[in-house]
Amino acid sequence: METLPLSELAAFIRRVFALNLPEAVWVSAELGQVNTSRGHTWLTLVEKSEQDDSIVAQLDAVVWASGLKRIRKTHSLKLVNGVFQEGMSVRLQVTASFHERFGLKLIVADIDPDYTLGSLEKRRQATLEALQAAGLLDRNAQLPLPVLPQRLAIISADTAAGLADFQRQLADNPYGYIFHTDLYPAAMQGMQTGDEVMARLRQIARRSHEYDAIVLVRGGGGKTDLAAFNEYAICEALADAPLPVLAGIGHEIDDTVADRVVHRSLKTPTAVAVFLIEQLSQLEARTLHLGRAIATTAEQLRSQEVRTQLQYASQLQQTAAASLQASHLRTAALTEEVQRAARLALKTAETKLDHQKDLLDALRPETTLARGYALVSQNGRLITAPGEVQKGEVSVRLRDGRIRLRQV
Incomplete structure (x- = not known):
């Protein structure tokens, strides 16, 4: 060979x-x-x-x-x-x-850009269907957003222009609201986006009690730049986040899947900041309105209470006057009745006294003696029986004088 x-x-x-x-x-x-x-x-x-x-x-x-x-x-x-x-x-x-x-x-x-875009759309639809089947599309949206969302955990690239826009909008708000933010830097484009964003979400979950919401922001981009936000893994992590997620991740007309699973999706980082500022502004307006309503209600209640008290005072004065007049009438009637009773008692006493006087006159010894009776006494003791007479002098009292007798 x-x-x-x-x-x-x-x-x-x-x-x-x-x-x-x-x-x-x-x-x-x-x-x-x-x-x-x-x-x-x-x-x-x-x-x-x-x-x-x-x-x-x-x-x-x-x-x-x-x-x-x-x-x-x-x-x-x-x-x-x-x-x-x-x-x-x-x-x-x-x-x-x-x-x-x-x-x-x-x-x-x-x-062939159309091929890439078509492939991205197929993957986007597949992710949507999988999330829908898992019941994840509305999970994060069901978390309540605090009435004062001021403590924010931000996931973004630390050099992203969108992050700077977001922070500047928060800091320069016309109402002077104070927001507390912590940045969790992550890639917002390319192969590392999913892994880094999910890692930051896990870090935030361990400190979830320190925050009111998670903010996911990046600058503008086309469909291919935002491809990572159509992947199932990152969308699942966003849906399962323990806090409401506010997203501003691009300018495209078509939303990414991540826009569908977060609590609130806005087109730009600046729009997210405006939304947060408006939340506080609306709360302040509601609070002021409620304060005015409370003040108005309190004034109405006070005025009503004053009128009620004046009415009660008038009624009390009228009742007191009527009671006093009735008391005067009852007192006059009682006085007259007492006087009438006193006169009657006095007359009765006088009649009784006259009767007693007549009886006393009738019982007096002089009266008895005037009818021809005599009182016999010896040694100062009345003699009521012959056997009581002893030897000695006996005194006999007649109407017109005394006589003395000697018992022998």
């Missing part, structure tokens, strides 16, 4: 590729890795098994700086940057290049 130098075998393989793949072809794949260097973009294209997500094919590709410039000119800069992110499903126009030293590499000549 002939033995070939490696260079000859490599040259043979290069000619085979050149003869069999002379023109560019379209290939679909997922971007496993994306790196940039000196204006060139280096890609690792992978195809995964539908059964277990294992890699069944893998090739390296490159977008030369000149080709990237041409692609960006054909498509929008933001759209191209969004497509070339790890984890994106892509459809690329490529040519095969085999170099004797560097091996096989695919050269990217063009991209």
Whole structure:
């Protein structure tokens, strides 16, 4: 068997590729890795098994700086940057290049953004259906938002312009409200977004008693920039968050799945800040209105109570006057009755006294003596029987005088 130098075998393989793949072809794949260097973009294209997500094919590709410039000119800069992110499903126009030293590499000549957007939408719908089946779409929305949401745990990239807008809007609110914020930095774009956001949510959950709400903010972005927020894992974590989540993660007309599972979704970080300020402003307005209503009610009750007391006083005065007049009438009647009773008692006493006087006069010894009777006494003791008389002097009292007799 002939033995070939490696260079000859490599040259043979290069000619085979050149003869069999002379023109560019379209290939679909997922971007496993994306790196940039000196204006060139280096890609690792992978195809995964539908059964277990294992890699069944893998090739390296490159977008030369000149080709990237041409692609960006054909498509929008933001759209191209969004497509070339790890984890994106892509459809690329490529040519095969085999170099004797560097091996096989695919050269990217063009991209199909619609394919990526369509793939993102399919994944978005699949995530929505899975969340709906798990009963997670409305879970976070059912958590009550405190009436004074001032203690905020913020998840955002620490250099994000949207974060600066949010913080500036809170600090410069016209009412002077004070908000207490803690930043939990996380990637807001790319392959690390899901893992970092979920890690921050776990950290916040351990300190949930310190906060009123979670705020998730980032700057504006296209659909491809926000792809991570359509993934099931991050949406499930947001739905299960122990606090209400307020999100302002982009400007797209179409919402991400994360917008559907949070407590409240607003289009921009500034809009989230405005919402929080309005919550406090509305509460202050309700409090002032309630205070005025209480003051008005208190004044009405006071006036009513004064009128009631005056009415009671008038009624009491009238009742007292009537009672006093009735008492005077009863006193006069009682006085007259007492006087009448006294006169009657006096008359009765006088009659009785006259009767007693007459009886006394009738019983007086003088009266008896005047009828011819006499009183016999001896030694100062009345004699009522003959046997009581002793020898000696006996006194006999008559009406007109006394006589003395001697018993012998």
